[in-house]
Amino acid sequence: MKKILFAASEGNPFIKTGGLADVVGALPKYLDKKIFDVRVILPNYLCIPEPLKHTMVYVTECYADMPRGQEYIGVYEAMADGIRYYFLDNRHYFAGDSPYHQIYEDVNKFAFFSRAVLAILPKLGFAPDVLHCHDWQAALIPVFLKEFYQNDGFYQHTKTVLTIHNQKFQGRWKIDDIENCKDLPAGCRYGAMEAYKESNFLKAGILYADRVTTVSETYAAEIQQQAGGEGLDGVMRQVSGKLAGIVNGIDYDVYNPRTDPYLASHYSVKSIARKKQNKKNLQKELGLTVDPSAMVIGIVSRLTEQKGFDLVNYIMEEMLQTLPVQVAILGAGEPRYQESFLYFAGKYPGQISALITYSEESAHKIYAGADAFLMPSQFEPCGLSQLISMRYGTIPIVRETGGLKDTVEAYNEIWHTGTGFSFANYDAVEMLSIIRYAHTVYQDTPEEWKNMIKRCMDSDHSWQNSAAKYEALYLDLIN
Ligand code: ADP
Ligand code: GLC
16 A cells, blocks of 8 residues: 555645645545555644534644744544544644634744644654645645655655645745744755745745646646746746646535535436526525526635636626626635625625625535636636536636636637637736627527536546546656
8 A cells, every 4th residue: 555645734624715625625535545545634723613623533642842842743533535634733833713824823833734744643653655745834844854854764765745736825934933944954944945035835845845746737837937936937947847737626526416415406417407496596595686597607716816806896897787697706805805796796786796705505506506607817726616617517707827728618609619718818808708708608599508518517527537647646756
């Protein structure tokens, strides 16, 4: 058995703020269990919901020497879908009502997490062949491994993979102000770990990891260019030999219109007509005018600049006044977007609704009940929402960037192909014209629309293919 350990800051179903949790919660299930013993380690946040906490049992603990002195590291474990999850415990670091707080706290917290993972694994007797680290929060694991465990027999066969889910988030802070990094050699802190005179966890991880992956092929190319590199494009070009793009899948068990417990009416590609009941229910529940002919555009998202909401705000009034569409928004994030969407919802009742919260239930209802799904991201490493929409036969309208470009094929009315609508430039007018086009297809050629729904639902974005690519990567590294 090859031992794989995922180390990350979130994972479904225990703790989720975005797509990272979906990936960490799904990919391990789809790796071949005959070859791989895959486990996951997460922080034991105080904010993990109580019912899930009850599934955890205490395993072990130790005290490790760290810059602040002897630090407590506890481990709990729980099984989810046949995968063993470890929860690294320390109330000092993992308290609070969300996984992330201020960056100056977070750098210290995740530096602790990274070194604590390495400190506790010998006690767990689990020496990974591959330590698969996700995002900046786990990016220091390869660093601490090379700097502190060089001659440690326990880790002699351990290789590291770092997956970048979003290059914008790098874990940056003042070099001398990160207590849990103070004992790293100066050559590291002021060398590989330094970028633009700051400490940069992601950069260090990229340079120290044996392999680096990101979550789509297009994004792997984009982060090597100045426009998409978030300041690290030079580093990405430097490591291009060990960099690969592997597109995400989604969990077809969790996102399944035939069995989804949140839906009013279950359906499949053979019974698309039943999707309409979900639309009717959605309109009712959200206070939208119950009108089967209005094209409902769904948005489920973190409300941040990345997701393209400046474009949406720019055209919202013109769209609502000139097209018979409805908009169902679910999201939370930056106040400026929350406020603008609430403003539109107040001004156009019955035509737009804005739920400013995080809700799995509402998300599933929108994915199933909407006709189209809008995702005009400025950049998008992979994007899962468009994949979920397609699974529910809800046609994505996306900007051609990163994983959106790799997963949504633009509609072609001559060849009758495609799984959605897309536009190239980050331009509100261009976006509105593509929404108009989508609406024309929806309204004037319902057969074409229906066939596109079928193509979406038939397209395969399950984890199967991509899991095989990760397996090949692990085996290549191990051998
Ligand atoms: P990102 O990870 O950048 O936020 P993704 O498209 O990869 O974007 O994944 C977002 C995930 O988070 C999807 O599963 C989406 O349904 C979910 N999500 C985002 N916002 C909300 C919300 N307000 N309520 C429920 N689920 C949400
Ligand atoms: C990040 C990215 C998103 C990606 C997700 C999972 O949050 O923003 O595009 O789908 O990670 O990899």
